[in-house]
Amino acid sequence: MSTDALALPRTELASRPIVARLHDWVTTVDHKRLGILYIIYALVFLLIAGIEATVIRIQLIRPHNDFVSPPVFNRMFTMHGTTMIFFVVMPVLFGFANYLIPLMIGARDMAFPRLNAFSFWMTTFGGLLLYFSLVGANGLYGAGNAPDVGWFAYAPLTSRTFSVGHSTDFWTLALLVSGFGSIGTAINIVATVLCMRCPGMTLAKMPLFAWLNLVMAGLVILAVSPLTAAQIMLLIDRYLGGHFFDTQAGGSAVIWMHFFWIFGHPEVYVLVLPAFAFVSEIIPVFSRKPIFGYSVMVGATVAIGFISMSVWAHHMFTVGMGANVNTFFVLSTMAIAVPTGIKIFNWLATMWGGKIEFKTPMLFCIAFLFQFLAAGLTGVMLSVAPFTWHLGNSYFVVAHFHYVIVGGILFALFGAFYYWFPKMSGKMYSETLGRLHFWLFFIGFHLTFDFMHIPGLLGMPRRIYTYEPGRGWDTWNFIVTIGVFFQAAGILVFLGNLLWSYFRGKAAGSDPWDAWTLEWSTNSPPPAYNFASIPVIKSRRPLWDLKHPADPDWKYE
Amino acid sequence: MTTTSLTLPLTALEWRLPSRGRVGMYALIAAEAAIFTIFVVAYLFYIGKSLSGPMPRDILAPPFFYTVCLLSSSLTIHFAGKALRRGNVRSFGAGWALTITLGALFLYGTASEWHRLIYRDGLTISTNLFGTTYYSVVGLHGFHVVVGLLGLTTVMAFTLFGAVKQEHTERIEVLSLYWHFVDVVWIVVFTVVYVIGR
Numbered sequence: 001m002s003t004d005a006l007a008l009p010r011t012e013l014a015s016r017p018i019v020a021r022l023h024d025w026v027t028t029v030d031h032k033r034l035g036i037l038y039i040i041y042a043l044v045f046l047l048i049a050g051i052e053a054t055v056i057r058i059q060l061i062r063p064h065n066d067f068v069s070p071p072v073f074n075r076m077f078t079m080h081g082t083t084m085i086f087f088v089v090m091p092v093l094f095g096f097a098n099y100l101i102p103l104m105i106g107a108r109d110m111a112f113p114r115l116n117a118f119s120f121w122m123t124t125f126g127g128l129l130l131y132f133s134l135v136g137a138n139g140l141y142g143a144g145n146a147p148d149v150g151w152f153a154y155a156p157l158t159s160r161t162f163s164v165g166h167s168t169d170f171w172t173l174a175l176l177v178s179g180f181g182s183i184g185t186a187i188n189i190v191a192t193v194l195c196m197r198c199p200g201m202t203l204a205k206m207p208l209f210a211w212l213n214l215v216m217a218g219l220v221i222l223a224v225s226p227l228t229a230a231q232i233m234l235l236i237d238r239y240l241g242g243h244f245f246d247t248q249a250g251g252s253a254v255i256w257m258h259f260f261w262i263f264g265h266p267e268v269y270v271l272v273l274p275a276f277a278f279v280s281e282i283i284p285v286f287s288r289k290p291i292f293g294y295s296v297m298v299g300a301t302v303a304i305g306f307i308s309m310s311v312w313a314h315h316m317f318t319v320g321m322g323a324n325v326n327t328f329f330v331l332s333t334m335a336i337a338v339p340t341g342i343k344i345f346n347w348l349a350t351m352w353g354g355k356i357e358f359k360t361p362m363l364f365c366i367a368f369l370f371q372f373l374a375a376g377l378t379g380v381m382l383s384v385a386p387f388t389w390h391l392g393n394s395y396f397v398v399a400h401f402h403y404v405i406v407g408g409i410l411f412a413l414f415g416a417f418y419y420w421f422p423k424m425s426g427k428m429y430s431e432t433l434g435r436l437h438f439w440l441f442f443i444g445f446h447l448t449f450d451f452m453h454i455p456g457l458l459g460m461p462r463r464i465y466t467y468e469p470g471r472g473w474d475t476w477n478f479i480v481t482i483g484v485f486f487q488a489a490g491i492l493v494f495l496g497n498l499l500w501s502y503f504r505g506k507a508a509g510s511d512p513w514d515a516w517t518l519e520w521s522t523n524s525p526p527p528a529y530n531f532a533s534i535p536v537i538k539s540r541r542p543l544w545d546l547k548h549p550a551d552p553d554w555k556y557e
Numbered sequence: 558m559t560t561t562s563l564t565l566p567l568t569a570l571e572w573r574l575p576s577r578g579r580v581g582m583y584a585l586i587a588a589e590a591a592i593f594t595i596f597v598v599a600y601l602f603y604i605g606k607s608l609s610g611p612m613p614r615d616i617l618a619p620p621f622f623y624t625v626c627l628l629s630s631s632l633t634i635h636f637a638g639k640a641l642r643r644g645n646v647r648s649f650g651a652g653w654a655l656t657i658t659l660g661a662l663f664l665y666g667t668a669s670e671w672h673r674l675i676y677r678d679g680l681t682i683s684t685n686l687f688g689t690t691y692y693s694v695v696g697l698h699g700f701h702v703v704v705g706l707l708g709l710t711t712v713m714a715f716t717l718f719g720a721v722k723q724e725h726t727e728r729i730e731v732l733s734l735y736w737h738f739v740d741v742v743w744i745v746v747f748t749v750v751y752v753i754g755r
Contacts, residue, residue, distance in 0.1 A: 111577040111580075111581060112577070112581060115581075183588045186584070186588075187581050187584040187585055187588070188581075190580060190581075190584045191577045191580045191581040191584065192577075194574070194575055194577075194580050195574045195575050195576065195577035195580050196574070196577065197574060199572040200572070217584075218587075221584055221587050221588045221591070222587065222588075222591050223591075224588075225588045225589070225591035225592045225595075226591055226592070226594070226595045228592055229591075229592045229593075229595035229596055230595065232592075232693075232697075233596075233599065233693065236682065236689065236693060237689075240682045240683060241682065241683030242682055242683060242689040242693070243683070243685065243686050243689045244599060244689060244690075244693075249607075249608055249685065249686060250603070250606040250607055250608045250685070250686045251603070251606075251686060251689075252602070252603075255599065255602060259595055259599075262595070
């Protein structure tokens, strides 16, 4: 390794006083450090929101349980949803995008490094603001502290009349502030992907990871902004006496639903496109084949981006929007299953005939494929408006979207953690612990979310803090809660693996997977400047070309 | 394997990428446009839904003069940028100062209109739905004019200290994009509030 000399400054860094090193982290504008900050921040909130989920499930383990009181239960599901979406999944995906995009496109940093740091700290303060409500929101005695209006905060529950005190203000301000951070990061990703590619990397030669994150960033720009607008309206209503969502003065509660879900549904694709991006990088490497149908994958991604902007009102079939509106959103929602299905077939075709290596990242990606397919199928069921009339707001819906977010996004994310951990830390993770994590989490996931569909079908509504015995819900809820403990054990093994491997793991080397994208051409962890000299590429798999000079990819592309 | 060996010989590869300043600004404009879209949709949705007066027909008068001011500031900033591209810093400064003046004049127009609406017609943001949506949309736009003016004034200060030169044309033009956007938004707001909304 001729670049071993680069390891020298690192030992000097390590000997500096801890305050100086912390100061380096706080003031950093390096995309890799910000990426890691995003990821650690998200893991902390993952623990918090996971504990909230556990509280919810313990409360529901048997009928007439009184583990927590009804108001606390409301706070738990509100904080769980808000935290998981805005302060776990989005930051962790931004973290991976931040860390990997410049490395994959052969750049030395993001397009706007200081905007990058600004966005991270905005997101951070948003999360802190949300949890500061626990001490700061108790404006009125007995009015409650943490937000308790549900993660989509329907009007008129958020009006001053029904939400006294300041808990809703903390909720709306936290989302407003972190929303500015998200928009900043999205602008940065778009500018980086379009303007910072290394010579030779045309759009058609970018790794799919960069493509999917480009579309994701475009969606953030178009989808988080409406949420920002809606939060400003809510603040005007609450602080200046406005009437946007005030039905007493002619305002409309339904328009809040529209504005929220104009954000809310594209948001699902904001979260899932980076998961697709991970899978599109991991599956080819562990199948030892290039991705099947690159251009179709790009086309399907862009199609998903467009269609996802026109499906939001399928969250509102039970509101009574009229037959024409319902029909439009039924059809558009069904249509989005087509490009998504194309992707699944492409991943399967990539694996077909490949020399599959069942390493931990690949295990998670294979589970992702099947679970995401199942999640998509219940999604198609729910896209049928009359079906939603029966099952809207039931545990069937809860099971469906957790299947997407946990079974799809989180599994892909765990795959990404194991796949890029050697690059980020320079150490190899423990394969044994990785497999243990996979099987614990896999079993826990299926115990919880497979069986959660059934009480939904039997009529159990979401967000109830307890239920009567003898409705046929008892056994199912018991199984669902037992699954949570398996998942929690899996998460603990995962965190233990990360920590243990970071301090005790074997050195990983720059390219442990024999992979093909540019991030594996530099050291692990990469030096601050990423590449000693900016690479020049001729195909989608520059490292393949380098390793096989007799048979390079660019001859065929 | 070394990192340097990855540098394949570059054979007559011309490599040009879009300017990140422009792409970043276009992305910001897209985000802002989405925010304005939501506010404009809310305005259109709530036209005629106020339960009590005053109504827009009775108290709103289209601010033609100040609209002309704001829209013509797009022309002045355009010519200022062209002057800088040619290297003529003096006429750039003149065009820039004129732009700021026109923008400030527009803000004065909004301020005096609001003063009249509040103190003569008794319309505040909490009076009725019309008040809520009107002050929100016009106020959001006014806020963007203020932000734009802060940016323009910063450049003006640098110009007066002689720090702006021909090589800054690209950055100046990126800032101008934002100002053009603010002007275009006003065309939409004007149409919605003073034409359709009355």
